[in-house]
Amino acid sequence: MSQTVQSKAVGAPAAVRRQPTQQRSRERVERMLGAASALIAEKGSDAMKMSEVAERAGVPIGSLYQFFPDKGAIIVTLAERYNALGRECIREGLADVKDMAGLERAFAGLVDTYYELFLAEPVMRDIWSGTQADKALRDSELADSRIIGGMLADVLMRLHPEDDREEIATTAFVIMSLGEATMRLAISVGRAEGQAIVNAYKRMVLREMLAI
Amino acid sequence: MSQTVQSKAVGAPAAVRRQPTQQRSRERVERMLGAASALIAEKGSDAMKMSEVAERAGVPIGSLYQFFPDKGAIIVTLAERYNALGRECIREGLADVKDMAGLERAFAGLVDTYYELFLAEPVMRDIWSGTQADKALRDSELADSRIIGGMLADVLMRLHPEDDREEIATTAFVIMSLGEATMRLAISVGRAEGQAIVNAYKRMVLREMLAI
DNA sequence: TTGCAAACATGAGGATTAATCATATTTTGG
DNA sequence: CCAAAATATGATTAATCCTCATGTTTGCAA
Numbered sequence: 001m002s003q004t005v006q007s008k009a010v011g012a013p014a015a016v017r018r019q020p021t022q023q024r025s026r027e028r029v030e031r032m033l034g035a036a037s038a039l040i041a042e043k044g045s046d047a048m049k050m051s052e053v054a055e056r057a058g059v060p061i062g063s064l065y066q067f068f069p070d071k072g073a074i075i076v077t078l079a080e081r082y083n084a085l086g087r088e089c090i091r092e093g094l095a096d097v098k099d100m101a102g103l104e105r106a107f108a109g110l111v112d113t114y115y116e117l118f119l120a121e122p123v124m125r126d127i128w129s130g131t132q133a134d135k136a137l138r139d140s141e142l143a144d145s146r147i148i149g150g151m152l153a154d155v156l157m158r159l160h161p162e163d164d165r166e167e168i169a170t171t172a173f174v175i176m177s178l179g180e181a182t183m184r185l186a187i188s189v190g191r192a193e194g195q196a197i198v199n200a201y202k203r204m205v206l207r208e209m210l211a212i
Numbered sequence: 213m214s215q216t217v218q219s220k221a222v223g224a225p226a227a228v229r230r231q232p233t234q235q236r237s238r239e240r241v242e243r244m245l246g247a248a249s250a251l252i253a254e255k256g257s258d259a260m261k262m263s264e265v266a267e268r269a270g271v272p273i274g275s276l277y278q279f280f281p282d283k284g285a286i287i288v289t290l291a292e293r294y295n296a297l298g299r300e301c302i303r304e305g306l307a308d309v310k311d312m313a314g315l316e317r318a319f320a321g322l323v324d325t326y327y328e329l330f331l332a333e334p335v336m337r338d339i340w341s342g343t344q345a346d347k348a349l350r351d352s353e354l355a356d357s358r359i360i361g362g363m364l365a366d367v368l369m370r371l372h373p374e375d376d377r378e379e380i381a382t383t384a385f386v387i388m389s390l391g392e393a394t395m396r397l398a399i400s401v402g403r404a405e406g407q408a409i410v411n412a413y414k415r416m417v418l419r420e421m422l423a424i
Numbered sequence: 425t426t427g428c429a430a431a432c433a434t435g436a437g438g439a440t441t442a443a444t445c446a447t448a449t450t451t452t453g454g
Numbered sequence: 455c456c457a458a459a460a461t462a463t464g465a466t467t468a469a470t471c472c473t474c475a476t477g478t479t480t481g482c483a484a
Contacts (some may be wrong), residue, residue, distance in 0.1 A: 018431075022480070025432065036332045046345065050471065060434045065472060133258065133345035142400060167412075170405075174394070174412040181393030182386070188354060193382075200379075200386040207423055230460080233450065237461065262442060272463045277443060 017069045022145050029067050031057040036074045041122040045075050072134040075127060079137060082124045083144040089113060090148050094155050103155060104163065104206050111205075118187050123185055128180070145180060150174030160201065160212055175205050229281045241279050243269040248286045253334040257287050284346040291349060294336045295356040301325060302360050306367050311366060315367060316418050323391065327410050330399050337399055340392070344419030357392060372424055380424065387417050 020026045039048040050071055053062040068074050080083035093110045097103045118125055127137070153172035157165055182201040186194035232238045247268035251260040260276040262283055305322045309315045313418050330337055339349070365384035369377055394413040398406035 022431070024480085028432090049469090053472085061472085062434050063432080066434095068430070069472095071471070117239060142397075144446090164309065170408045171412045171415075173384055174397070174409055174416070177397050177409075178390045178393055178413075181390055181396075184393075185386070185389050188350065196382045197386055197389075200383045201390075204384075204386070204420045207419055232461090234460070240461090261440090273443085274445085274463050278461070278463095281443095283442065309438085378471080 016026050017067060020067055023185060025067070026052065028057070028059055028063060032064055032067070033074065033078060037123050040075075040078070044126050052111070066138060072136050075134065075181065076136050076140050077124060079127045079140055080144075081119070082127070083140070086114065086117070087144065087148055087151075089117075090151055094151055097155050097159075100159060100210065103159065103209060107205065108202050111182075111202050114179070114183060117187060118183050118192075119191075128156070128184055130189055141180065142177075145177045146173060149176040152176060156209065156212060163212060171208070171212070175208070180203075225396075229277065229279060232279055237279070240269070240271055240275060244271065244276055244279070245290060249290055249335050252287075252290070252338050256338050261416065284348055287346065288348050288352050290335060291339045291352055292356075294333070294339070295352070296328065298329070299356065299360055299363075302363055303330075306363055309367050310333065311369075312422065315371065315421060320414050321423070323394075323410060323414050326391070326395060327398060327406070330395050330401060331403075331406075335342060341399055342395055354390065357389045361388040364388055368421065370424060375424060383420070383424070387420070 020029045031055060036048065036053045038054065038198055039041075039052055048071075053074070054064050063075075068077070078161055090110055093106045094103075097106050118128065128141075149169070149172045152175060153169045156168045156172055157163075160168065178203065178207075182198060186197045189197070228229075232241045243266050247266045248260065251264055251268065260283075262276055263273055265286070266276050269276075280289070302322055305318045305325075306315075309318050317423060330340070340353075361381070361384045365377075365381045365388060368384055369375075372380065391413065394410060398409045403411070
């Protein structure tokens, strides 16, 4: 893929007004993201004020807007970093799946890992838990679902080469999307019920995958 | 249930600063909700301005806040009306289910009906499609999921009296919650893919219900 | 080195919009 | 018929996102 525009490195601001090219500005952008992250963890992304982000990062408000077109862009950038981490987890987890039994084990493990991750990461929890007001964020999550859906579809197609590829692709996409929805649901209730919800999702998906 | 506070009629504002008791004010509140509904259909709830709602309803801005504590309350009120309609659909659809075959038919029909409803109702689509920024709205949707989850659980328990009731309850709740998530997903993509997604969800849930 | 263009830095202030509140009016129950 | 509760009103306040005009620094070619 030859892109004439700057290749977007993982972790680079999602939508930027200007890519920071100099070392100095790259560090400042990192400070901004760090400040935003801390504030989201403390009070949630809704309550996070741009002026606070600037203050905590030790930069004037104008510098924030030098690199991020708006508040949503900061959040999307953080979300994409977490999503990239999650995708890496999934990629590794599914890497050497050889048979359906292996897939079952890997999938169940991944679901639990994700749930733990959500519980442990306040920023991830906040961004995912429903603050989907921003269209850009929803698009980003949808794109992520498509990618991890594709990963699962690849494995399923490898294990079931004779089946309808289109249907497998859709099923895998839905499984992953609903996995994200399950996480959202699970973290919105108490720990015990959350675990029960996650388990119900696992049961359902495993049954579905066995039936393919 | 004897409530000393005013019994909240279906369709009454979710969170009100003051319940409209006089005929005059009840009509005005309806005009406000109608105006809000029209504006959401036209430009989405984010872009809907309180001043516009007031203007279109033919009331001063102050009257809006006389009955609704904030902008979110208007949206929640509209959401709850739609949810109440949806619950009625589900209640009717599940009413005379006698066996698993009947449940399968009823469930598949309900899912399709819901999807059509979402496609046809721009307000419902807007409110559900992700503008979950408001905590009150999320809580409202969660409560709705619990209710319709309970309806499904009742049917499943009736058909499988010997099974673990706790597990059935959780499964039913998850099925309904993920149904809502499926709708959100389906309306965020094109019509054809949306239908495929809805179908994948149906397949998955029907398989799960058969396995109980 | 020098000089220039591009990148970067700055923060007071503009613009939008949700929500208030003091005051005036209408309705209701006794 | 009157007092208290409910309702009506809209200019104003408050909060906050984001802009923009201006000044500074950096990279790089000549």
